[in-house]
Amino acid sequence: MGLDFSIVPKYLDILLLGVAWTVGITLAAALLSFVGGILFALVALYGPWLLRQPFRLVSWVFMGTPLLLQLFLIYFGLVQIGIDLPAFVAGSIGLGLHFAVYNSELIQAAILAVDRGQMEAARTLGLSRGQALRKVVVPQAVRAVIPPIGNNMIALLKDSALVSVIGVSELTLSAQRVIGKTYRPFEFYLAAAAFYYVINLCMEWVQRKIERRISVSR
Amino acid sequence: MAQNQPFVDIRHAQKSFGKVEVLKDISLTVERGQIVGIIGSSGSGKSTLLRAINDLDPLSGGEIWLDGVQVNKKLPHRQYEAHINALRQQVGMVFQHFNLFPHLSVRDNVTMAPMLLKNLSRAEANRLAEEQLDHVGMLERIEYYPSQLSGGQKQRVAIARALAMKPKLMLFDEATSALDPELVEEVNLVMKKLAEQHMTMIIVTHEMDFAASVCDRVLFMDKGVVVEEGPPQVIFKNPTQPRTREFLRKHIEGAS
Numbered sequence: 001m002g003l004d005f006s007i008v009p010k011y012l013d014i015l016l017l018g019v020a021w022t023v024g025i026t027l028a029a030a031l032l033s034f035v036g037g038i039l040f041a042l043v044a045l046y047g048p049w050l051l052r053q054p055f056r057l058v059s060w061v062f063m064g065t066p067l068l069l070q071l072f073l074i075y076f077g078l079v080q081i082g083i084d085l086p087a088f089v090a091g092s093i094g095l096g097l098h099f100a101v102y103n104s105e106l107i108q109a110a111i112l113a114v115d116r117g118q119m120e121a122a123r124t125l126g127l128s129r130g131q132a133l134r135k136v137v138v139p140q141a142v143r144a145v146i147p148p149i150g151n152n153m154i155a156l157l158k159d160s161a162l163v164s165v166i167g168v169s170e171l172t173l174s175a176q177r178v179i180g181k182t183y184r185p186f187e188f189y190l191a192a193a194a195f196y197y198v199i200n201l202c203m204e205w206v207q208r209k210i211e212r213r214i215s216v217s218r
Numbered sequence: 219m220a221q222n223q224p225f226v227d228i229r230h231a232q233k234s235f236g237k238v239e240v241l242k243d244i245s246l247t248v249e250r251g252q253i254v255g256i257i258g259s260s261g262s263g264k265s266t267l268l269r270a271i272n273d274l275d276p277l278s279g280g281e282i283w284l285d286g287v288q289v290n291k292k293l294p295h296r297q298y299e300a301h302i303n304a305l306r307q308q309v310g311m312v313f314q315h316f317n318l319f320p321h322l323s324v325r326d327n328v329t330m331a332p333m334l335l336k337n338l339s340r341a342e343a344n345r346l347a348e349e350q351l352d353h354v355g356m357l358e359r360i361e362y363y364p365s366q367l368s369g370g371q372k373q374r375v376a377i378a379r380a381l382a383m384k385p386k387l388m389l390f391d392e393a394t395s396a397l398d399p400e401l402v403e404e405v406n407l408v409m410k411k412l413a414e415q416h417m418t419m420i421i422v423t424h425e426m427d428f429a430a431s432v433c434d435r436v437l438f439m440d441k442g443v444v445v446e447e448g449p450p451q452v453i454f455k456n457p458t459q460p461r462t463r464e465f466l467r468k469h470i471e472g473a474s
Contacts, residue, residue: 118317120317121317124274124310125306125335126306135334140320140321
């Protein structure tokens with residue numbers, strides 16, 4: 001049985017729908033991971049002791065256990081306590097929180113790397129600690145942290161394939177379904193890989209755009 | 219009482235970092251419009267004293283009063299923060315390393331605090347920034363970013379940023395120490411201009427000639443105490459204390 005890629009275009013609609021789901025869940029999770037990452041980092045660095053402890057536990061859980069297990073817990077586990085999330089939402093939350101914890105580590109390091117004089121200068125003008133963080137320290141930290149966070153977002157895209165196990169019809173699951181019909185694993189897994197590659201290129205392009213825009217204002 | 223009290227009144231200031239006592243019972247008064255220079259070797263406590271005035275380095279003991287209000291008064295944490303933030307709006311500070319905000323343009327460096335704290339509109343803040351930057355000769359660089367400026371230009375913007383809050387008192391913490399020698403003069407000129415407008419200033423400096431030319435009074439600090447103070451003619455020409463003489467002799471040797 002030789003390779004025959006001419007079969008791929010026939011199932012393109014299913015694959016493209018998978019691409020749409022993959023892009024959608026990646027964007028939703030990326031947004032959550034970014035906002036959550038800033039929030040976690042601020043709590044870890046400046047939060048009161050009582051608030052820091054639960055956040056440390058959450059970080060430990062999300063960094064120390066497999067993402068697959070986390071997805072199972074959120075999708076299947078939470079149902080038992082009456083929280084029945086749609087697969088897409090559960091997947092976005094799982095991926096988002098998982099990467100929020102990693103982003104938080106990067107953001108914390110970047111905030112600590114902002115020169116102490118910046119906080120002092122802002123406070124001297126009369127800004128409160130919160131205002132100084134919001135207007136002076138965090139914007140500089142975010143600029144420094146965009147390249148490594150970009151790497152995390154590419155990892156997030158690849159790990160989004162895991163949400164296939166909770167039934168989100170993203171790219172990998174779509175490819176599997178087509179393979180179920182056609183018995184052509186090589187062609188369709190390769191086609192899926194090509195799509196991942198294209199999405200990756202788009203993400204890198206966006207990242208470069210953002211970096212360029214920021215480097216102008218330095 | 220309030221009428222007779224000096225504008226800046228430091229009473230028995232004491233400060234320790236762990237076991238090291240960096241300020242030992244310092245008392246100092248500054249009248250409105252006065253310009254006071256503080257000289258001394260590094261580690262003498264002069265920067266710490268300056269930074270205590272706006273509570274960047276809070277004192278361990280003693281009191282600081284500014285215009286009839288005690289800076290370091292005992293208040294619950296939240297109230298104290300509000301009190302200090304309001305007070306700092308009235309005290310401008312200029313740092314050795316400029317500390318401009320690198321992610322903001324020159325304009326936004328100057329407009330940020332007035333817009334945030336005094337609720338100025340964009341247009342009002344812009345007008346204020348243009349006025350202040352013109353004052354320090356940096357108006358034509360208003361759209362630049364700090365990284366595109368020389369050290370002297372950065373420091374002039376930092377002064378404009380502080381002045382935009384319309385402070386009653388300006389603190390200069392070795393404002394020219396990080397500058398190349400040829401850039402010192404442009405910053406000194408801005409400070410002289412401020413002096414002519416009777417801004418109250420406390421200047422920590424290593425520039426003896428500058429201190430001699432603008433200050434009404436000069437303090438020499440060593441090991442956490444004020445060894446000697448007086449008009450610059452006396453401190454620089456006829457110091458009475460051996461430690462002052464020693465410091466000035468070393469400084470002149472070092473400079474030449």
